Amino acid sequence: MSKVIRIGTRDSELALWQAKTVQNALEKTGHKTELVPVKSTGDLNLDQPLYEMGITGIFTKTLDVAMIKGEVDIAVHSMKDVPTALPKGIVEGAVMKRASNKDILIHKGIEFLDEKEGTIATGSLRRKAQWLNKYPQHKVVDLRGNVNTRMQKLNDNDWNGAIFAAAGLERIEIKPENYIDLNWMIPAPAQGAMLIVAMEEDEYCRKALTMLNHQESEICVHIEREFLRVLEGGCTAPIGGLARIENSKVHFKGALFSLDGQKKIEVEKVLPLEETKNMGRDCARKILENGGKELMSSIKSVLNS
The missing domain is CATH 3.40.190.10 (Periplasmic binding protein-like II)
Incomplete structure (x- = not known):
């Protein structure tokens, strides 16, 4: 057929x-x-x-x-x-x-990173929370639209910068020179x-x-998405998770943040490739046991109010 x-x-x-x-x-x-x-x-x-x-x-x-x-x-x-x-x-x-799992900052000069005032744009709760965790004095504004629309909105406003997924800009070849890698930011599961x-x-x-x-990619994203599924429980929340394979071992790092970025609950784990069946689930449960359950409950109540 x-x-x-x-x-x-x-x-x-x-x-x-x-x-x-x-x-x-x-x-x-x-x-x-x-x-x-x-x-x-x-x-x-x-x-x-x-x-x-x-x-x-x-x-x-x-x-x-x-x-x-x-x-x-x-x-x-x-x-x-x-x-x-x-x-x-x-x-x-x-x-x-x-492709690349990184978040990047498209900016109009990075001097503001050392200053008390700065305005960053993103439509992602995860990116917003992580930015405020690192730069609590900054303001984060909402940014929606496809990548071209968001790039144009950045140009049209007086924001200092906006956060994008590197992969999207690279795929359609519009990644500008004025960017920095946010290596400290944990990407979205499967980014x-x-x-x-x-x-x-x-x-x-x-x-x-x-x-x-692609089997290696499939293994990593499934661990990340299992972490997200167990942690999230159907609610949008500031969650980052990244698995990578190195020397037949899977390295995982994940975190849950409060909406304002002030709270951060993190987990890291390394396992042999053949022992990763419930890796995402176990890492999520560790976060839930370390205060994540209460934090998720407070996030849900704010978002549902």
């Missing part, structure tokens, strides 16, 4: 780049494909911070619906945007080789990774996608 695989994607420049990368990889393995761009709710409403919109998977939901209705066969996502629990009937097809999902019953597409899976 041979069919045209319809690839669902958001219609931003970055999302289309990701979808075309998957399209090229599938066509190299002899499959026929077609791109089907879709606008997501998260792209349509840029006036509200994401956490205020109260929707888990706001960037993926529209594509999930399109798949379930049979309008597309597979969907390509930035994996950090994907809820840890996929909708019924939808399964992971492949994790592409991970820099691309996930392709398919319908569970679609054996043809699932088999096609197995050829695109």
Whole structure:
């Protein structure tokens, strides 16, 4: 059997780049494909911070619906945007080789880092909390939109800088020279990774996608996402998590922050590759036992109020 695989994607420049990368990889393995761009709710409403919109998977939901209705066969996502629990009937097809997991600061001069006053823009609770943890005297303002829109908003406002994922800017080649790596900032679980999902019953597409899976990336992001799932409990929160493989060992570092960045509960663990089955879960439980349960409860009450 041979069919045209319809690839669902958001219609931003970055999302289309990701979808075309998957399209090229599938066509190299002899499959026929077609791109089907879709606008997501998260792209349509840029006036509200994401956490205020109260929707888990706001960037993926529209594509999930399109798949379930049979309008597309597979969907390509930035994996950090994907809820840890996929909708019924939808399964992971492949994790592409991970790009940079770093957060970077695009700035208009870094002198402000040594000063009491400074304004940074980001739409991420995780980035905001970590910035305020390191620079409690600074102000953090909300920033929404696709990467091009956010870059333009930075230029149009008198902010000192804005935080971006390095991978997104590198993929569409708009990473400017005026940036610094935020090596101290723990990235979002699965940051820099691309996930392709398919319908569970679609054996043809699932088999096609197995050829695109990058095992090392898959192992790391699954540990990070398990950490997120156990810690988060379905609530948006300032959580960072990063797993990396070095010399057949997995090094994991994760943290939960209060919304204002004043509290930080951290965990680090190193395990042999073959012993990492419950690594993410165990690291999350350690944080919950060390005050994370109470901190998560206070975060939920603030965000739900």
